[in-house]
Amino acid sequence: MASLPSSLVFTVRRCQPELVAPAKATPYEFRQLSDIDDQEGLRFQMLGLQFYRYDPSMQGRDPVHVIREAIAQTLVFYYPFAGRLREGPNRKLAVECTAEGIMFIEADADITLKQFGDNLQPPFPCLEELLYNVPGSEGILNCPLLLIQVTRLQCGGFIFALRLNHTMSDAAGLVQFMTAVGEIARGATFPTVQPVWQRELLNARDPLRVTCPHREYEEVENTKGTIIPPDDMVLRSFFFLPTEVSAIRRFVPQYLSKCSTFEVLTACLWRCRTIALQKDPNEEVRVLCVVNARSKFNPPLPVGYYGNALAYPVAVTTAGRLCNNPLGYALELVRKAKADVTEEHMRSLAALMVIKGRPHFTVVNSYVMSDLTRAGFREVDFGWGKAAYGGPAKGRVVASYYIPFRDNRGEDGIVVPVCLPAVAMEKFIKELDAMLNADEELIRVHSSTKYILSAL
Structure with a gap:
């Protein structure tokens, strides 16, 4: 029932990290986060991994290229992700929608998906290679809000690794964004579910009232x-x-x-x-x-x-x-x-x-x-x-x-x-x-x- 830590070792060759900006012009504005978003317990980086098998029907298509292009298109709809977080009075957070982009890393690993074993589950070997922490990029403020690394495997499969500033989204919000990237990667021109910001819906009432025990x-x-x-x-x-x-x-x-x-x-x-x-x-x-x-x-x-x-x-x-x-x-x-x-x-x-x-x-x-x-x-x-x-x-x-x-x-x-x-x-x-x-x-x-x- 308990999986043992893996001793698997492999080499990952990374290209230089790059910024992927929205594919079209997006509004420059400041967008406040909600009073639920900017609590201290969410001011950390959330890490995720997706493992994908080789698919013969995708022969000749490069997952790095497909996903990089889809991210650029998706950021037109989710343009706050391409901005940077700023902190104002009373520790209030807001996104400056600068369109600078998210951080993206292209990589290759000398390993196949099969070598990871039958049971893909944490802890994953060489995680720091599959999701490289670009120096200076990990801050909550004034840094990229998303870092995505796509690593090709020798078998034709790939690993999609992601780091998200948790103040921006919870798991449901992150999956919504990733699903949109997937839809556009498969040929859609816009996401099925349109993104809704409206963070004011979870702001405190005026006057402030704490009515429940916490x-x-x-x-x-x-x-x-x-x-x-x-x-x-x-x-x-x-x-x-x-x-x-x-x-x-x-x-x-x-x-x-x-x-x-x-x-x-x-x-x-x-x-x-x-x-x-x-x-x-x-x-x-x-x-x-x-x-x-x-x-x-x-x-x-x-x-x-x-x-x-x-x-x-x-x-x-x-x-x-x-x-x-x-x-x-x-x-x-x-x-x-x-x-x-x-x-x-x-x-x-x-x-x-x-x-x-x-x-x-x-x-x-x-x-x-x-x-x-x-x-x-x-x-x-x-x-x-x-x-x-x-x-x-x-x-x-x-x-x-x-x-x-x-x-x-x-x-x-x-x-x-x-x-x-x-x-x-x-x-x-x-x-x-x-x-x-x-x-x-x-x-x-x-x-x-x-x-x-x-x-x-």
């Missing part, structure tokens, strides 16, 4: 060194087939049987991870569930909106209660947290960002879970068909992603990258395996509804 943004002191240090970290991906999800569901009480796969996996992984990290039983621990709030609005946000429409609803308890209670306890907390996201929650959150100076969500003893199973990365098609893998390039220390994946037997499941210190990773695997292979007596105890309740 414990995900509480200021928590790191008194026990509980932000996991990067030293001795291990990244493993875990592949959950429906059979593994069903094995975990055996622990779910009957009255929670309608819970989603995201909810049951999140409860399970949060609990196993906390046990593995051996926290003080009295320490507060949190799980933050990334929720796409587009549909929570009435009317919903317009189709084509490509800004961040994210919330981070949080479940809070103590390590002791989480680890000593059955799985149903964690599951109830996760379900309740997700249900907190409403239109009013988002309006309140926007106000909180303005009042508090656009803070970062709480990192101390937090675990962030993001469901990308319906985001659509795998479906992005530049003419060579769907991606063999599409999604995050790597896991993060405090976050895991749920990535849809089809294994070499054609079975569909969910890949979850997990990052932990080496000793904790061993404990995590042991704890997870114990749940997957539990006998009926252990399941009976765990599916009990007698919990030590959380007062937090």
